[in-house]
Amino acid sequence: MSLEAAVRLTLGSLALDMELRLDEGEVVAMLGPNGAGKTTMLRAIAGLVPLSAGGVTLDGRVLEDTGAGVYVPTEERPIGVVFQDYLLFPHLSVLDNVAFGVRARGGSAAVAREKAAAWLERVGLAAYAGSKPQTLSGGQRQRVALARALAPDPRLLLLDEPLAALDVTTRAEVRRDLKRHLASFPGLRLLVTHDPLEAVALADRLVVIEHGRLVQTGTPAEVTGQPRSQYVADLVGVNLLRGQADHGSVRLAEGAVIAAAAAESGEVFAVIHPRAVALHRQRPDGSPRNVWPGRVGSVELASGRVRVRVEGPVSLVAEVTPGAVKELGLDEGSQVWLAFKSTEVGVYPA
Amino acid sequence: MRAERVPVGIAILAAIGAAFFILPLLGLLIRSPWGDALTALTAAETVEALKLSLVASVSATALGLVFGVPLAWVFARLEFPGRDLLRALTTLPMVLPPVVGGIALLLAFGRRGLVGSWLDSAFGFTLPFTTVGVVMAEAFVAMPFLIITVEAGLRSMDRRYEEAARALGARRWRVLTQVTLPLIGPSLFAGAVLCWARALGEFGATITFAGNFPGVTQTMPLAVYLLLETNQEASYILSLVLLLVSLAVLVALRHRWLGSA
Numbered sequence: 001m002s003l004e005a006a007v008r009l010t011l012g013s014l015a016l017d018m019e020l021r022l023d024e025g026e027v028v029a030m031l032g033p034n035g036a037g038k039t040t041m042l043r044a045i046a047g048l049v050p051l052s053a054g055g056v057t058l059d060g061r062v063l064e065d066t067g068a069g070v071y072v073p074t075e076e077r078p079i080g081v082v083f084q085d086y087l088l089f090p091h092l093s094v095l096d097n098v099a100f101g102v103r104a105r106g107g108s109a110a111v112a113r114e115k116a117a118a119w120l121e122r123v124g125l126a127a128y129a130g131s132k133p134q135t136l137s138g139g140q141r142q143r144v145a146l147a148r149a150l151a152p153d154p155r156l157l158l159l160d161e162p163l164a165a166l167d168v169t170t171r172a173e174v175r176r177d178l179k180r181h182l183a184s185f186p187g188l189r190l191l192v193t194h195d196p197l198e199a200v201a202l203a204d205r206l207v208v209i210e211h212g213r214l215v216q217t218g219t220p221a222e223v224t225g226q227p228r229s230q231y232v233a234d235l236v237g238v239n240l241l242r243g244q245a246d247h248g249s250v251r252l253a254e255g256a257v258i259a260a261a262a263a264e265s266g267e268v269f270a271v272i273h274p275r276a277v278a279l280h281r282q283r284p285d286g287s288p289r290n291v292w293p294g295r296v297g298s299v300e301l302a303s304g305r306v307r308v309r310v311e312g313p314v315s316l317v318a319e320v321t322p323g324a325v326k327e328l329g330l331d332e333g334s335q336v337w338l339a340f341k342s343t344e345v346g347v348y349p350a
Numbered sequence: 351m352r353a354e355r356v357p358v359g360i361a362i363l364a365a366i367g368a369a370f371f372i373l374p375l376l377g378l379l380i381r382s383p384w385g386d387a388l389t390a391l392t393a394a395e396t397v398e399a400l401k402l403s404l405v406a407s408v409s410a411t412a413l414g415l416v417f418g419v420p421l422a423w424v425f426a427r428l429e430f431p432g433r434d435l436l437r438a439l440t441t442l443p444m445v446l447p448p449v450v451g452g453i454a455l456l457l458a459f460g461r462r463g464l465v466g467s468w469l470d471s472a473f474g475f476t477l478p479f480t481t482v483g484v485v486m487a488e489a490f491v492a493m494p495f496l497i498i499t500v501e502a503g504l505r506s507m508d509r510r511y512e513e514a515a516r517a518l519g520a521r522r523w524r525v526l527t528q529v530t531l532p533l534i535g536p537s538l539f540a541g542a543v544l545c546w547a548r549a550l551g552e553f554g555a556t557i558t559f560a561g562n563f564p565g566v567t568q569t570m571p572l573a574v575y576l577l578l579e580t581n582q583e584a585s586y587i588l589s590l591v592l593l594l595v596s597l598a599v600l601v602a603l604r605h606r607w608l609g610s611a
Contacts, residue, residue: 048513074516087514091532100528101518152519 003156003188006054007044016040016212020190022156027182027189029203031196033231037212038192039084042158045190046081047074058188059155075104080149082159086141088133094144095120095129101152119147123181138166139174146181157182159191163198175201196235200224208232226348228269237307239272239316242350250347256313259289260345267350274307274319276344280337281328288339290314296334299325310338375593382590383583390584391591398565399573400591406481406569407549410488414496414545419531419538422497426504437501441494443555448491452558455490459483459559483560484567488549496545503537504530540603547599551592 003022010016016037022028030038043049045056047064055065058079063072080101088097098116103109120126123143125136133141142162149157162178163171179202182189193199199206200220208216208229216228227233233240243252245263250270252258260270278284284291294312301307306325308318318338320328330336383390390396425437443451459466459477469475477483507530515529531538553571560567562576570592577585 046517048517074513075519075521079517081514081517083510083514083517087508087510089511089514089529089533091535100515100520104515104519104521104524148518 001059001155001188003045003059003190004055004057005041005045007041007051007056008053009040009044009049009051011040011049014040014212016044018209018212018214020045020207020214022188022190024188026204027191027202028205028207029199030190030192030207030209031199032194032209034194036209038194038209039160040212041209042081042160042190042192045156046079046158047072047077078153078155080152080154080157082142082145082149082157082162084160085165086133086145088141088144088148090132090134092133093129094125094131094133094136097133097144098148098151101148105152107152115151116147119151120144123147123177137170139170139177142166142174143177143181146178150181150185154187156188156190157185159189161193162191163195164193178202226269226346227271228350233271237274237317239274239277241270241272241314243268243270245347248342250345252314254313256292258314258345259342260347261342262345262347264347268347269350271346272316272340272344274317276340277316277318278339279308279310279318279320279324279328279330280339283337284339286339287341289342290345291337291339293335293337296330296332296336298332299330308336310336312338314338316340378586378590378593382586386583387587387590390581390587393584395564395568395573396584396588399568399570399588402481402484402565402568403550403570406484406488407492407546407552409485410492410549411496411542411546413485413489414493415538415542418493418496418541418545419500422500422504422541425497426501441498443491444494444498448552448554448556449558451490452487452555455483455487455555455559459486478559479561479563479567481560481566484556484569487555487559488552491552491555492545492548495548496541499541499544500534500537503534503541507533536605543599543602547596550595 001024003020006019008017014035014037018041020041030041032038040049044051050071051064051066053066055067055070056063058077062068062070063077064070089100092100095113095116098119099112102112102115107115117126117129120129123146125140125143125147128136128140133144136144142165163175166174175198182202191202204219205217206220206223207214208223208231210229210231216223216232223232224236227236227238227240230240241250241252241258243250245260245265245268247265248259248261248263249257250260250263250268258270263270278288283293292312292314294310294315297309297311297315299306299308301322305319306322308320308325308330310316310318316338328336421440425433456463456478458464459469461467461470461476461478466477469477477486511529511533512525515525520528551571552569553575556567556569557572562568562572570588574585574588574592577588
């Protein structure tokens with residue numbers, strides 16, 4: 001059981017061009033900033049946006065192939081979708097919402113109601129069968145949407161920002177529930193989110209999208225351990241540089257050369273944790289091989305530590321204590337020296 | 351919230367405007383011969399006119415739903431050259447003097463009209479001066495109200511519900527009947543009621559295209575107008591009946607117009 005999607009299309013200012021493969025057993029989260037094309041990718045897989053080139057194959061069945069002129073319409077794809085604000089039909093009861101898909105796919109009214117009732121039982125909402133969806137809480141609506149998408153037994157479940165419509169207080173609980181339901185669904189599972197916490201909590205594998213392209217994929221540990229885009233680096237909170245490795249050093253695109261003990265050869269990423277970056281008033285003289293002058297661009301307090309952005313030949317974020325900021329008299333525009341050891345630079349091929 | 355201070359000039363003009371609407375209604379209520387109401391209402395011609403009016407206006411509304419809803423859908427959902435022109439043509443009767451509409455209907459469906467002459471020669475079928483003609487005249491004038499109301503409803507509905515239905519396996523017909531139409535239910539209802547009310551009051555196009563034959567084409571408004579010459583009291587009473595019907599329509603649509611959610 002697998003999904004292969006190669007999607008190329010243009011929608012407004014978005015040019016989506018990416019390939020995605022989903023295998024049995026994994027929960028995959030597409031993660032990316034707003035406007036990266038995550039939702040469009042989901043809609044393309046569901047057949048709601050036409051591809052300009054590419055194809056979608058699910059379980060060996062070609063759902064779309066622009067080359068061969070194949071397009072299986074959305075309603076005939078064995079795909080369940082949980083939409084961002086759920087889109088529960090306001091004129092139907094909760095039970096009829098869940099029964100809708102079973103009925104639409106050819107089940108008799110009796111079978112549909114029976115199945116819907118069983119699903120409501122499963123998501124713990126049997127007592128609300130006769131209610132209108134508007135009367136439910138956000139978390140309950142989310143569960144109805146999930147039950148509605150799963151009731152017709154799809155092979156692939158797509159979830160678009162499944163927790164975004166919820167307030168913070170209920171989100172953690174709903175996320176736990178969702179994780180459990182995702183685990184018990186035997187088909188393929190793909191969700192979209194802009195929230196890294198949600199992605200890491202729910203998915204076995206992350207697919208990072210930026211500007212309509214896949215920039216990185218891997219387990220949450222792999223992606224956060226070796227970011228391959230500024231977006232992920234910012235999420236994780238590390239400094240990400242890119243350049244040409246040359247046995248112990250990395251020449252950055254901007255021209256500066258940093259010492260990096262692990263560097264060998266080829267195009268590489270270099271990460272430096274902000275905690276490893278020290279700040280000085282005067283040029284320090286000591287063991288760190290990397291010493292650069294710079295100007296403080298911004299100073300931000302983040303959970304007890306201060307993140308200081310220093311602009312210079314090598315622009316980096318340093319994380320220091322509030323005490324150090326006071327002692328050094330750091331403020332926007334201050335001249336400082338930053339230093340980090342060459343052993344603190346993580347290097348991996350680009 | 352503090353009440354806004356009303357400039358005197360505006361208050362006076364507004365009061366005159368209000369009186370302009372209220373006085374005629376008062377006139378109708380006060381001058382109607384209430385004692386004769388029952389006799390007037392049960393007179394044979396009245397009952398006939400009332401029956402015909404109801405049958406014709408309900409039929410015109412049914413026609414409006416059958417043909418107007420698809421037209422509204424086409425206007426709301428399809429992009430094609432000439433769409434705006436077509437919409438303008440189908441809503442023209444809203445601003446056209448009804449008499450002109452009646453004459454236009456005669457020229458199209460009359461015995462010697464564009465289509466009418468063919469209907470006559472091929473099937474021996476004539477439309478003008480029949481009850482069917484009344485229904486046509488009323489539909490011609492009233493259907494545009496339904497079309498624009500339903501089109502507005504279709505345009506303002508959240509189309510993502512249709513996508514959700516498709517993603518659940520619903521084909522076009524199921525999406526339309528189970529999701530789209532129920533979601534625009536309030537617009538459908540309002541459009542139908544407006545259409546029916548307009549059809550019920552239709553005068554100009556009806557008398558021009560269908561004539562004024564008691565029991566066949568003489569609807570309430572026609573009867574009221576004729577009674578004004580022969581039996582004023584009865585015409586007042588019938589007017590009152592039509593007024594009550596209009597009030598009922600207003601009450602039915604109050605959420606839409608008076609905004610009392």
